[in-house]
Amino acid sequence: MKWTSILAIYALFWVMSAFIMLPFGVRTHDEAGVEKVPGQADSAPAHFRPGLHMLRAAVVAAVLCGLFYANYLNGWISAEDLNIFGKPPAMDSEPALYRD
Numbered sequence: 001m002k003w004t005s006i007l008a009i010y011a012l013f014w015v016m017s018a019f020i021m022l023p024f025g026v027r028t029h030d031e032a033g034v035e036k037v038p039g040q041a042d043s044a045p046a047h048f049r050p051g052l053h054m055l056r057a058a059v060v061a062a063v064l065c066g067l068f069y070a071n072y073l074n075g076w077i078s079a080e081d082l083n084i085f086g087k088p089p090a091m092d093s094e095p096a097l098y099r100d
Contacts, residue, residue, distance in 0.1 A: 001072055009068060014061035021057055 029036045032046035071077055 001069070006065065006069060010061055010065040013064045013068070014057055017060040017064065018053065018057035021053065021060065 026045045026048070028043060029040070029046045030042070034046045036042075036044075
């Protein structure tokens, strides 16, 4: 696998983990006991730290990308393993749409 493919897969894992981790560890102003700004949404976070959030997403993405690459090298899970429907039914010949 080329290093550019690994970088692209890491970027996908990073974005996915960043969005999935957004609601974790966030406290509202009511939960933190901090006064709200007039007009502020009740669900707005009291102390949002994007740097820490990006660091956490980077660590999770590195672990996931490492597992993905290890699976690529060792072949633990393949596309055939993910087929939950079984083999498709055999067709007699051409579909009825194309028959005379």
